[in-house]
Amino acid sequence: MSPAERASWQRIKALFESARMQPADQRAAWLDRACGDQPAVRAEVLSLLEADAQSLPWLDGDVVEAVPALFAPERPGSPHAVAMPERVGPYALVRELGRGGMGTVYLGKRADEQFDQEVAIKLIKRGMDSDELVARFRRERQILATIAHPNISRLLDGGMTRDGQPYLVMERIEGEPIDRFCERHQLPIARRLGLFRSVCDAVHHAHGCLVVHRDIKPGNVLVTAEGVPKLLDFGVAKLLDAAHGPARSMVTTGAVPLTADYASPEQLRGDVITTASDVYALGVMLYELLTGRRPHQLASLDRRAAERRVCETDPPLASTVAAVVDSGRPQRRWRRQLTGDLDRIAAKALHREPRRRYGSAAQLSDDLRRHLAGLPVIARPDTLLYQAGKLARRHRVVASAAVLVALSLVMGLVATSWQARIARAERERAREEATTATEVADFLAGVLQETDPFARQGEEMSVPALLDRAAVRIEDELRGQPRVRARVLETLGVALGRNDVLDHARTLLEEALAIRQEALGPQAPETADSLRAIGGLLRRAGDLAEAEAALRRALAIHQARGGAESVAAAEVVGELASVLRERGAFDQAVPLARQSLSIRRARFADGSVEVAEALNDLALLLTERGDLAGAEPLYREALAMYRARHGEGHPSVGITLQNLSDLLLKQGRLGLAIESMQQSLAITRASVGDSSHLASGLNTLGVLLRRADRFEEAREAYEEALALQHRLLGSEHPAVATTSTNLAVILMTVGDLSGAEAQLTGALSILARQNGNEHPARVQSLHVLGQLRLHQDQPDEAVVAYRQALMLVEQARGREHPQVASVLVGLGRAQLAAGEAPAAEDALRRALAIRQAALGPEHDAVASAKSWLGACLTAQQRYADAEPLLVAGYQHLRASRGAEHSSVQMAWDRLQLLYRERGR
Amino acid sequence: MLRSCYRNFLLLSDSCSAMADDTTKLLSAWRAGDASALDRLLPLVYDELHRLARAAMRRERRDHTLQPTALVHEAYVRLIAQTRVDWKNRAHFIGVAAHLMRRVTMNHAREHGAAKRGGGALKVSLTAHDLPGGSAPAASAADDAGVEDVLALNQALDRLERQDPRQARIVELKFFGGLASREIEEVLDISRSTVDREWRMARAWLKRELL
Known part of the structure; x- marks a missing residue:
């Protein structure tokens, strides 16, 4: 546009604007006066005024309103779903x-x-x-x-x-799958290994780029006409970001395409997938290239049977199955070449336990290189306690008190499980167990004697020293007694696990499992016991996916043996319910917990500890699901049983009191909850001392103290809990995320917003790494993030966080759970702050309805929701509706929390605001 | 208007946060005067909007019919790292997104028109079955526009842009971005009365072109 045109356009605009202000019948005359010398301008303005009077309603809406047909949902099978695009x-x-x-x-x-x-x-x-x-x-x-x-x-x-x-x-790669290539050219072993090593190098390179292939198989390795192998199709590759921890299998329902023949046990179980899974797939390919067969014959099996085969059995040695015939060389000779090194290399790559495989594809390649060069290879059969000893040396000093606690627990454990077996009335097994238990007790008594400071000449016995000594004694004294050996390892492992010496414990339990699988068979009840112990330990370590897998294997053994109603099965089922609860799968967990309880009620005498345990577990689960009324009698019953059986000072009483306290808190009975928690912590400190239990108790106490506005004490409790958790559970444990989130709440309350943000960021990233983004624990952190954003005066960001929390909590707990109401109140507050009062009103009305239905009309939380809803109506100038809500909310809160409580002050402020606004 | 867009927010998932970082950086760079940043930003936003629009169209439930303002804001939530963006950035982004919405919609309209010409039976099955209850938005209904009408509007808007870029921009934000006057004020940083005045004039100009 030229300057002249621009000037004329500006003039047209001004004239249009002014002319529009004139009465319609005077516009023409007005325009004559305004631009008599410019007929073109006049005509333009006039035509615009005429057009302005025309009706074109769709132009006033948006494009979707204007042409809805354009945006109508597509039907499946519409012409857009064509086959091959051009x-x-x-x-x-x-x-x-x-x-x-x-x-x-x-x-x-x-x-x-x-x-x-x-x-x-x-x-x-x-x-x-x-x-x-x-x-x-x-x-x-x-x-x-x-x-x-x-x-x-x-x-x-x-x-x-x-x-x-x-x-x-x-x-685009043109070539032949590597297995067919080797067969067609009848390549000798050395050439096959050469090709295979190139594949290993490629995989290792990808791993270096933080990529796990996840679908390595001969069909994905094409050898070109030049004889170069090329790895294709990273179709299921996932970023192995150091910042996100090991990649997790996102989908176990089959959306991730897997070829079962090449999938590792952890892949089939839907567990954590790491580079070790690719090493396994390389192992399968190696085995196949060397023998012409796959390690496991899965063709005739359904998916579950195939999974069991892969997860629970070792393949035959490569040399025993090789069906490959080299040109001119008989099969016998081919097999002889595999015996030894190559058998072991393939077996190590195919180890069922990911961490016992080669550490990397490069290591596998290197071992093959050593074999080709005639050097000794690193692949060896597993040796007993070899790894336990190595691990043990890493922790030099552990107080002898811990050892004594460990061992006393061991002794107790032997006694209780012995009784349990009797009660089960499996006579044959009970007799064997009794013998075993006696021998185990004798053996451990011997080890215990050595921890006597006088016998050891004043030297303190550390856990590593104990393990070393036990390892030597086990080798010497229990040779040829695999049953007893496994039992000793298991009892030691369980005891160490209870004392939070998790990695030692795991090694011992896995050793016990291996012994039982070999000596007693993979389907033996003892093997199931080992898996249960490992599952329990992994749960304590926070490794929930692996825990679940171990427990399901144990359960499958019991079921296969027709022992689904046995006490041992009840233990597995109960533990599995706990794992599922911790994973957030409440709906799956509840029936399992009930099953465990009913088996135990049927099998044990009234008032026995086993029943109390199951009661406690079920109550915990019901509390999590929001069935607070259903949970309370279960806790009370369990508590009475423990007190009758063990007396007031026993840890079980402490734990149950703690759980009860949590329930009381959720019911809004703050005074009782604090009392219960304080009793519990006194017991825990006296009986157990520093432990993850103590940490979790301190965390809960912190929550209660915060509710009571005792912020400094709450902060101390959280910080002590956090220090214990870091020390005992490691900094990646989900419990750390929970405590950090709670600490963030306190820091926010006392005005340390950046401190709060740091704690929350840490918590959210732990949860993302540990459980994926869908875990309900994330709800809590997001909820607090929403609060923080409100404090930081970023209501829009708060709305985003709350919405995310809402989606997750509804997924995990349904639409009627009290926690949904909490998130909705937060969302409503954020929307109110963001100037979206009508949306806030929707959220708060829903919250109020949920709370009234779930908690009853007298609950504090109902009053708080009313007060916020009132504020929301104030913002919409609906003063008459707002006032009764604000007044009722304030009065109720003041009656139950006292006039000085911060939430009561805030309710008062909201009421005041109404009066000020209405006064205007 | 804002209220309804929040209803349609999809939540920022971690999977797109890396991308969110990129777009946030580009947006900041562009605001700081790096013109090339806009060139790199546009395809990202365009892809995202296009995808969102397709997804919205695929949604089967009636209450999820597509709203431009929802799409624009959704793209914003998905593409911009929420923690490191200020309110001004948001206005800029929404301005960019509305422009791209226009392109997405017009591409779609052209394809739609082509599909219609290719097979005459399609239109019946789309409207008659998908929107039951007598409210089928037939192109002949008095208040609705046809695909050709919006395509014509789009061309007229190109002409208006040569005449008066700000007016064209307002139409774009309002009609293709679905923004309310209050949001247009924010995006263009002009007063409410200016928005209303310019819109009135632009609307008259377009009507003259279209009727």
């Missing part, structure tokens, strides 16, 4: 190459003919482009761009098609 980005598609779980692969060509290159184009499946999958696709694109290796097919390009379908463009 082109994708700058590529013309030639034909389909194959289909996978995530999409279809096409042969493509650069359409602009700038250079003649054939590519493989992977297009995500239509109808599968959920947010999650699209996010994964993006991630894959970013990861792959960082990998450049001669034995890995390159990512060339990637993007979105015009209708939003993501695609990847890969280097």
Whole structure:
């Protein structure tokens, strides 16, 4: 536009504006006066005024309102769901190459003919482009761009098609799967190993880029005409970000395509997947290249049977099954070449326990190189207690008190489990167990004698020293008695686990498991006991996925033996319920906890500890689910049983009192809750001392003290708890996240906002790494984050955090849980602060309804919701509706919390605001 | 308007936070005067909006019908790292996003028109079955526009932009971005009365072009 045109346009605008102000019948005359010398301007303004009077309603809405048909939901099978698109980005598609779980692969060509290159184009499946999958696709694109290796097919390009379908463009590899290549050329062992080592190097390179392949199989390794192996299809690769911990299998329902033949036990179980899983798959491929067979014959098995086979049995040695015939060499000779080193190398790569495999693909490759060069290889059969000793030496000093506690627990444990077996009335096994228990007790008595300071000449016995000594004695005295040996290891392991010496404990328990599997068989009840002990330990260590897997294996053994109603099965079921509770799978956990309780009620005498335990566990679960009324009588019953049995000062009484206190808090009975908690902590300090139990108790006490506005004491309690948890459980434990979140609340309350933010950030990242983003514990942290954002005067951010919390809590606990109401109150407050009073009103009305239904009309929380709802109505100038709510809320809160309580003050302020606003 | 957009917020998931970092940086760089940052920003936002629009269209439930303002804000939540962005950034972003919404919508309209010409039966099945209860938005209904009408509006808007960029921008924010006048004030940093005055004039100008 020229300056003249611009000036004229400005004039037109001004005239239009002024003319519009004139009465309609006088506009023409007005315009004549205003621009008599400029007929073109006059005509323009007049035509605009005429158009202004015309009706074109759709222009006043937005585009969707204007043309709804354009945005109507698509029907499945609409013409958009076509088979092969003609082109994708700058590529013309030639034909389909194959289909996978995530999409279809096409042969493509650069359409602009700038250079003649054939590519493989992977297009995500239509109808599968959920947010999650699209996010994964993006991630894959970013990861792959960082990998450049001669034995890995390159990512060339990637993007979105015009209708939003993501695609990847890969280097097109023409070749033959590595297994077929070896067979067709009848390659000798050394050549096979050479090719295989190139694959190992490629995998190692990818691991260095923090990528786990997860789907390594011969079909994904093509050997080109030049004899170069190329690794394809990182279709399920996930970023192994150091900041996010080991990658987790996101989906166990089959959305992640896996070939069971090459999947590791942890992959089949849906556990944590790390680089060790790729090492396992390489092991399968190695085995196959060496023998012509896969280690496990899974073809005829269904998925579950296949999983059991892979997870619970070792494959036969490669040398015993090799069916490969080298040209000119008989099978016998081929097999002889495998015996020894290669058997062991393959077995180590295929070890069922990820941490006993090669530490990396490069290590595997190196061992093969050593074998080819005639050097000794590092792969050896596992040796008993070898690893326990190594681990033990890392912890030099542990007070002898801990050892004594450990051992006394061991003795107690032997006695109780012996009784349990009798009660089970499995006579044959009970007799064996009785013998074993006696021998175990004798053996441990011998070890215990050595911890006598006089016998040891005043030297304190540390846990490592104890383990070393026990290891020697086990070797010497229990040779040829695998049952007793395993039992000693198990009892020691369980005792150490209870004393938070977790890594030692795990080694011992796994050793016991290995002995039992070998001596008694993988389906023996003792093997199930070992798995249960390991499951319990892993739960304490916070490794919930692995815990669940171990317990399910144990349960499967009991079920296979027809012992689903046995006491041992009840123990497994109860422990599994606890794991599921901690994972947030409440709906799965409740029936299991009830099952465990009913088995125990049937099998044990009234008032026995076993029943009390099950009562406590079920009550815990019901509390978590919000069934507070159902939980309380269970706790009271358990408490009476423990007191009758053990007396007031026993740890079990303390633990139950703590749980009860938590329940009382949730019921809003603050005074009783504090009392109960203080009793509990006194017992714990006196009987157990420093422990994760004490930490969890301190954490709970902190919550109560905060509610009572005793902030400094609360802060001290949290800080003590946090220090204990860091020391005993490690800094990655979910319990640390919980305590940090609580500490954040206090810091926020006393005005240390940056301190609070730091604690919350830490908590959220621990939870993300430990449990994935969906874990309900995250709700709490997000909830507090919402509060913090409100404190920081960022209501919009607060709304975002609360909404996220709301989604998670509704997923985990349904729409009617009291915790949903808490989040809704937070959301309402945030929306109110963000100036969205009507939305806030919706949230707060819902919160009020939930609280009235779940907690009864007399509960504090109901009063608080009323008060906030009132504030919300004030903001909408609905004063008459607001006043009764604000008054009732304030009066009720003051009656139950006292006039000085901060929440009462705030309720008062809200009421005052109403009066001020109405007065205007 | 804000209220309804919050209803439609999808939540920021960790999986897109890396991307959120990128877009946040680009947005800041652009605001700080780095013009090339906008070039890199646009495709990211465009991709995201397009994807969101497709997803919204695929939603089966009636209460999830697509709202431009929801999409624009949703893109914002997804693409921008919430912790490190100020309120001004948000206004800028929403301005960019509304422009891109226009492009997304118009691409879609062109495809839609093409599909319609390709197979005459489609339109019936879309409207008659998907929107029961007699409220089927047939293109012939008096208050509704047809696909061709919006395409025509789009072209008219291109012409208006040469004449008066600010007016075109207001139309874009309002019609394609679904923003309320109050939000337009924020995005363009002009007074409410200016928004209303310019809109009135732009609307008249467009009506003249379209009727």
